[in-house]
């Protein structure tokens with residue numbers, strides 16, 4: 001089975017031009033390091049809000065680098081230069097609308113403007129591409145979901161569904177730290193204990 005390779009794309013005019021420091025890529029990498037038990041490698045890109053460049057980056061990460069999962073952050077809103085979902089849909093073979101729906105559900109627990117994010121999820125080839133909002137704190141929020149004071153899950157994070165999705169796309173078997181995010185699979189899809 002191929003090693004798990006994850007592409008990270010931070011889409012930001014200001015971070016990519018040095019106006020401010022990029023916090024998107026470090027937040028994604030840090031969250032994954034804390035959440036995944038399965039070894040993985042990263043391909044990271046910091047690019048401006050330019051649709052052709054976003055499309056080319058997504059294609060490269062999936063088609064050339066072999067990333068089974070690509071997470072983008074930024075550029076999902078309604079502003080004229082927010083084009084990440086448009087680029088994502090342009091390179092998609094199939095749309096996975098549930099990811100965007102679930103992220104907006106989660107984010108409504110944090111900000112009333114959650115509905116302004118056009119974020120989506122798609123499949124290209126055998127890879128899953130997911131758009132997260134640009135606010136660095138929204139990365140943990142959307143991947144992990146909403147928990148109460150005792151750590152009990154109130155709204156499932158989208159990452160709970162990612163390992164099974166990758167498995168259905170014939171990718172590696174991904175295991176997570178349940179205290180961060182529990183990966184859900186039907187019993188029939190669980191790997192037998194060694």
Ligand SMILES: Nc1ncnc2c1ncn2[C@@H]1O[C@H](COP(=O)(O)OP(=O)(O)OP(=O)(O)O)[C@@H](O)[C@H]1O
Pocket residue numbers: 010011012013014015020021022023024025049074075076077079082133134135136
């Ligand atoms: N890569 C990033 N690093 C640090 N902070 C970010 C980053 N991307 C977004 N933010 C923060 O989140 C806010 C909302 O993100 P959004 O993607 O809408 O950015 P923006 O206003 O389009 O600007 P830009 O593309 O120049 O980051 C930004 O105003 C900024 O405070």
Ligand SMILES: Nc1nc2c(c(=O)[nH]1)N[C@H]1C(S)=C(S)[C@@H](COP(=O)(O)O)O[C@H]1N2
Pocket residue numbers: 073074075076077078082106107110111113114115116117118132133134135137138139141142
């Ligand atoms: N979890 C979470 N989701 C969020 C936000 C946030 O702060 N946290 N910001 C919202 C806002 S204000 C906007 S405009 C949209 C789009 O943000 P983006 O353009 O940075 O992707 O995401 C929304 N979703």
